[in-house]
Structure formats: C-alpha cells, structure tokens
Amino acid sequence: xxAYEEFAREKRAVDALLQDGFVIVGTSxxxxxxxxxxxxxxxxxxxxxxxxxxxxxxxxxxxRKYVSNLIFSEQQKxxx
Amino acid sequence: MADLRINLTGIPSPNxxxxxxxxxxxTGYQVQRAFEAGxxxxxxxxxxxxxxxxxxxxxAVHFNGQRVAGFNNIELITDRxxxxxxxxxxxxxxxxxxxxxxxxxxxxxKREKWHEIVKKVEAVGVxxxxxxxxxxxxxxxxxxxxxxxxxxxxxxxxxxxxxxxAQTPVIVKLTxxxxxxxxxxxxxxxxxxxxxxxxxxxNSLAGVDIHTWNTVPHVGGKGAHGGYCxxxxxxxxxxxxxECAKDxxxxxxISGIGGISSWQDTVEFMLMGATNxxxxxxxxxxxxxxxxxxxxxxxxxxxDKGIAKVTDLIGQTVPKYSTWGELDLNYQVVARINAExxxxxxKCHIACEDTSHQCxxxxxxxxxxxxxxxxxxxxxxxxxxxxVCPVDGVIDMVEVQGTHAPMTWNDRQKALARKNSESxxxxxx
Numbered sequence: 483x484x485a486y487e488e489f490a491r492e493k494r495a496v497d498a499l500l501q502d503g504f505v506i507v508g509t510s511x512x513x514x515x516x517x518x519x520x521x522x523x524x525x526x527x528x529x530x531x532x533x534x535x536x537x538x539x540x541x542x543x544x545x546r547k548y549v550s551n552l553i554f555s556e557q558q559k560x561x562x
Numbered sequence: 563m564a565d566l567r568i569n570l571t572g573i574p575s576p577n578x579x580x581x582x583x584x585x586x587x588x589t590g591y592q593v594q595r596a597f598e599a600g601x602x603x604x605x606x607x608x609x610x611x612x613x614x615x616x617x618x619x620x621x622a623v624h625f626n627g628q629r630v631a632g633f634n635n636i637e638l639i640t641d642r643x644x645x646x647x648x649x650x651x652x653x654x655x656x657x658x659x660x661x662x663x664x665x666x667x668x669x670x671x672k673r674e675k676w677h678e679i680v681k682k683v684e685a686v687g688v689x690x691x692x693x694x695x696x697x698x699x700x701x702x703x704x705x706x707x708x709x710x711x712x713x714x715x716x717x718x719x720x721x722x723x724x725x726x727x728a729q730t731p732v733i734v735k736l737t738x739x740x741x742x743x744x745x746x747x748x749x750x751x752x753x754x755x756x757x758x759x760x761x762x763x764x765n766s767l768a769g770v771d772i773h774t775w776n777t778v779p780h781v782g783g784k785g786a787h788g789g790y791c792x793x794x795x796x797x798x799x800x801x802x803x804x805e806c807a808k809d810x811x812x813x814x815x816i817s818g819i820g821g822i823s824s825w826q827d828t829v830e831f832m833l834m835g836a837t838n839x840x841x842x843x844x845x846x847x848x849x850x851x852x853x854x855x856x857x858x859x860x861x862x863x864x865x866d867k868g869i870a871k872v873t874d875l876i877g878q879t880v881p882k883y884s885t886w887g888e889l890d891l892n893y894q895v896v897a898r899i900n901a902e903x904x905x906x907x908x909k910c911h912i913a914c915e916d917t918s919h920q921c922x923x924x925x926x927x928x929x930x931x932x933x934x935x936x937x938x939x940x941x942x943x944x945x946x947x948x949x950v951c952p953v954d955g956v957i958d959m960v961e962v963q964g965t966h967a968p969m970t971w972n973d974r975q976k977a978l979a980r981k982n983s984e985s986x987x988x989x990x991x
Contacts, residue, residue: 485919486939508985509978519985547891547974551966554977558967 485542492538492545496552499536506553516540518549564864565871566857568602570837571731571756571815573690575662577602577860578828578872579853582819582840583666583692583735585637586850590650594657599850600857603662605759605840608639608694609647609683610668610706621768621779623794632794633843634768636779636786638700639668644682652686663687664733667724668694668706671716676723690730693721693755695746696737696762698789708762711737714749721753731756733817736802738795739765743802747812758806759817759840761799763789792843796821800834807835807880823847825859832872833879887975890968895943895959897922897936903956906932910947910957918946938962 496518500506504520511517520536540546566577580603581587581596588607596604615637623632640647655663665688669675680691695711702709710716717734724732734750736743738761747758765787769778777785799820806812818836822828823844831839844852864872899910899922911934914922921940926932936947948957969977 484937484940485921485942486937506981508982510982511978550974550977551892551969553981554969554973555967557977557980 485544489542489544489548492540492542493548495538496540496545496549499538500552504534504536506549509549509553511546514539514541516546516549564861564869565873566602566860566864567871568838568873570662570817571690571733573603573662573664573731574660575602575838576660577857578832578838579856580604580662580664580817580838580840581845582842583607583694584842584846585635586842586845588640588642590654593650593654593663596845596850596853597654597658597661600853601661601850603664603689603838605692606647606651606663606665606688608666608668608697609644609679610639610701612641612643613638613700615641616781618779618781621788622792623768625794630792630843630847632766632768632790633792633846634766634779634788634790635763636699636781636788639666639694639697644679648682648686651683651688655687655689662689664690664692666692666694666735668697668701670704670706671710671720673723673726676720677727680724680727684727684729688730690733690756691724691728692733692735692759693724694735694762695720695750696735696760698737698739698763698765699787708737708739711735711746711762712740714746717746718749718753721750721755725754733757733759735762735819736760737762738798738802738820742805744805744809744812747806747809751812751814755814757815757817757837758812759819760806761795761802761820763791764795764798766790791821792847793821793823796823796827800830803831803836804834804880804883807877808883825856825863828856828860829863829875832875833877834883835877835880837873837876887972888970890970891974892964892966892969894962894964895945896938896941896962897943897945897947898938898958898960899934899936899947900956900958901933901935903953904934905953905956906934907952908934909950909952910934913946913950918942918944922947 499520504522507521508519518538522534568575568578579601583605587593587604593604619637621634622630625631665683667679669679695717697707701707721734734755736746750758803818815837816835817838818831819840822839822841828839911922911924919942921937923935951957
C-alpha cells in the first residue's frame with residue numbers, strides 16, 4: 483500500500499467520526515502512534531443522554547499532522 | 563563597481579578577503595605578495611614561543627576526482643623568533659598602510675605572557691590581534707590552542723588579559739572541537755572580545771595507507787591527529803557562524819573561516835552574518851591570485867543585484883535561520899521529472915526505492931519507451947532524487963499549495979497541550 487493510501491484510510495476514519503458528530507477531546511502520543519479520543523454528546527436524545535466515546539490510533543505521520551491541523555486551526559478560529 | 567570595503571570592529575580593509583593565519587601568512591614576503599595580488603587583509607601566522615615542526619605536515623583528501631576536497635595539517639605556529647616576525651610585520655604595514663594586518667597570538671595561559679606579547683606586537687603598528695584558541699594539534703598538548711579554547715572560563719580570562727594590554731581590536735578565534743561553539747563565543751565576549759573568528763580546524767586524521775598501515779601523513783611511521791579544513795568543512799563552519807550570528811549574547815562582529823574557496827562562498831558567509839572572510843586552503847591549492855577571481859565575482863554579483871556596498875549583505879539570511887521547531891510542517895514540495903530531458907539512467911528510482919520513500923515508478927509508454935514518474939501524493943519532498951540526478955534541471959522540486967495554514971512543530975505541540983488541558987478541565991467539571 484502506498485503511504486498516501488495509508489494516510490487516506492486513517493483520514494477517512496477521522497472524518498467519519500467527526501461527521502457523525504464526534505469531537506476530538508484529547509490526544510496522547512506514544513511509541514505506537516497517536517491516540518485520539520472523541521466524544522459525542524447526544525443532546526436531546528432520550529435513549530442515550532450520556533456522552534458516547536470513541537478512540538482512534540493514528541499510525542501515519544500525515545494523519546497525525548492532519549489531526550494537528552484540525553485542532554490548531556480550530557483554536558486559531560476561536561482566537562480570531 | 564560596488565564598494566567592497568569592510569570594517570571589522572574598527573579594522574578597515576579594501577575588501578572582505580583576508581588570508582587566514584596559516585602557512586600562507588608565515589612571512590613578510592608572502593603577505594606582501596598576497597597584498598599585491600589583491601587580498602584585503604592578512605592574519606599573520608600565529609606568534610608565540612617559536613616551535614620546531616616535523617617534516618611531512620600536510621595531507622589532502624581527494625574525492626571522486628576533486629583534488630583537495632579536504633585538507634589536513636599537523637604544522638604548528640611560527641618557528642621563527644618573535645623579533646624576525648615583528649620586523650617583517652612592521653615593513654609590511656609600512657608598505658601597505660591601507661591593508662589590514664592582524665596578528666595571531668598564542669601563549670601560555672598566564673597574564674604576564676599575554677601582556678608581554680600584546681605590547682610587543684602592537685608596538686610595530688598592527689591593526690588588530692587575533693587570539694588563537696583554536697589549533698587542535700601540538701600546541702593543545704601544551705595547554706594552548708584548542709586546549710584553552712575548549713574551556714570557556716579560560717577563553718574569557720585570557721581574552722580579558724589580552725584586552726588589559728591591547729590598544730587595537732582583539733578578535734578571538736574559536737575552535738569547532740566543542741559541542742556548542744556559542745558558549746565559548748559568549749565567554750569571549752564577556753572577556754571583552756571585539757570580534758570572534760570561526761572556525762579553526764577540526765580534529766582529523768586524513769587517512770591510513772592500507773598497504774603500509776601508516777597514518778596519512780606520517781612522521782617516520784608515526785602519526786598524530788591534525789586539523790581539517792578546506793571545502794569539506796564549509797557546511798560545518800557556516801552552521802557555526804550562523805549559530806553565533808543569531809545568538810544575541812554573541813553581540814560582536816564575526817570573521818568567517820572554514821572552507822571558503824570562492825566569491826560565492828564569501829557571499830554565503832556574509833549573508834549568514836560574517837563581516838569578512840578568512841581563507842587559507844584555497845590559496846594553498848591555487849595560489850594568491852585566486853583572489854582576483856573572487857574580487858571580480860563579488861563585484862559582478864553585487865552589480866547584478868543592484869547592491870552598492872558589500873556590507874549590505876551582512877546578516878541578511880540570519881533571520882531566516884531558525885530552529886527545527888519553527889519550520890512550517892505544512893510546507894510541501896514534490897519532485898517532478900522532466901521526461902523530455904531525462905536520460906533514464908534510473909538513479910532517482912534506485913535512490914528513492916532503496917533509501918527513501920518508494921514513490922518513483924519506472925513505467926513504459928504506449929510505444930514501449932521506459933520513463934520515470936513520481937507519484938506526487940506519496941512524495942515527501944526529501945530532494946534525494948534531485949540530488950542524485952546527474953543532469954541539471956531534469957528533476958525540479960516544485961512547491962504545492964496545501965489546504966492548511968502554516969503550522970510549526972512548536973505550534974502543534976502547544977495546540978495539542980491546550981486541547982488536552984481543555985479536556986481535563988471539562989472532565990473535572
């Protein structure tokens with residue numbers, strides 16, 4: 483598999499969670515890669531009022547950079 | 563014609579090209595011939611207690627047909643009495659009043675020794691002094707040269723002693739044989755240095771003769787480490803000059819030394835903060851007249867750029883030299899191979915496939931002709947293919963516009979830390 487395809491696969495996984503209403507709430511970087519922690523608060527839902535959590539382990543440098551850009555740009559927008 | 567004059571901490575010179583303290587500046591005969599050829603200044607070969615040299619002193623490293631890619635020497639400081647040198651320095655300065663005559667000094671780390679030699683040398687009318695805390699061989703075994711230069715406190719103290727007696731500017735010459743050259747540079751400044759010069763030679767052994775098993779060079783079958791200089795050391799020297807130039811605590815002018823062989827090298831050192839350059843190996847390889855080409859080349863470059871004075875170059879690149887953490891992670895270049903001019907030697911494919919990121923495909927077109935193509939989405943922009951390509955201009959590294967704003971590693975680390983901190987606060991609530 484090409485490096486780009488590996489990145490694209492991980493990016494799709496991140497984007498899918500974000501599109502599903504999850505937000506990134508934390509990251510940690512270990513020898514195995516970057517662990518991303520997501521949370522989705524189902525406001526208004528009677529079935530599941532508690533937050534739902536998800537995790538992703540990103541292996542590729544480009545995916546880790548992609549997520550970093552998302553977090554960085556979000557903070558830049560808030561500051562602006 | 564641009565104005566090539568420089569002024570290094572009060573030492574004027576008709577151009578930035580000085581001969582470094584070394585064999586080319588051993589005698590008045592040599593320095594005067596150098597000035598006749600066009601050199602703007604010279605740092606006289608180091609004066610101190612006259613030494614005795616060995617026979618067989620120099621060695622060169624030739625690389626793939628290029629003679630003298632690197633140069634190694636085990637010659638020491640002057641072997642001539644002080645009075646002989648002083649007489650010739652006086653005569654040289656009298657004959658060339660507008661050229662810079664700086665004298666390199668090395669004595670034992672004792673206050674009275676520094677006072678004595680500074681006074682004697684200044685009495686013959688020199689323009690400045692250069693303290694040799696750099697030579698890595700021979701003298702270092704006696705506690706001088708780089709043995710002093712590797713101890714920041716000793717550099718500071720000896721600089722102070724020299725300054726106590728000196729009336730002319732004091733330049734401190736630094737050894738590269740140390741982890742962080744800026745530490746020693748800062749101590750030189752604290753000792754009162756008016757300028758620093760760098761780099762002196764790097765510890766080296768030019769080679770081993772695989773047939774006789776002798777070192778290169780050897781003295782009757784025995785060898786000792788020497789000092790390495792010449793074109794091979796230029797990137798090391800340039801980096802150390804840059805480190806000093808961007809350090810606000812090294813707040814004195816810099817004289818750049820190390821592998822400078824052309825006017826282009828000179829421009830690079832000046833852009834990176836040097837006020838002038840000192841040259842040795844190129845003169846030893848090609849003779850004093852090499853300076854003619856350097857002067858012409860520098861003049862033409864400045865004229866082409868519309869720059870009136872060479873001093874306008876000094877330090878222009880320093881703000882562009884930062885730390886890795888301040889580089890933009892979103893800047894992206896990719897390789898593009900020009901199929902029209904590519905000779906299909908395959909070197910880029912092999913280099914990429916074996917040692918880089920496996921993104922150059924060897925393909926065949928409809929006519930059965932082989933061609934090389936970069937998969938740009940996989941290219942990391944490492945430059946290796948362009949470096950190994952034997953034909954200029956076949957592989958271009960092309961900037962591609964990304965979708966993200968610039969973000970450095972430091973930006974990233976701060977952003978992630980902030981995100982995690984916000985998350986912790988939320989969880990605490």
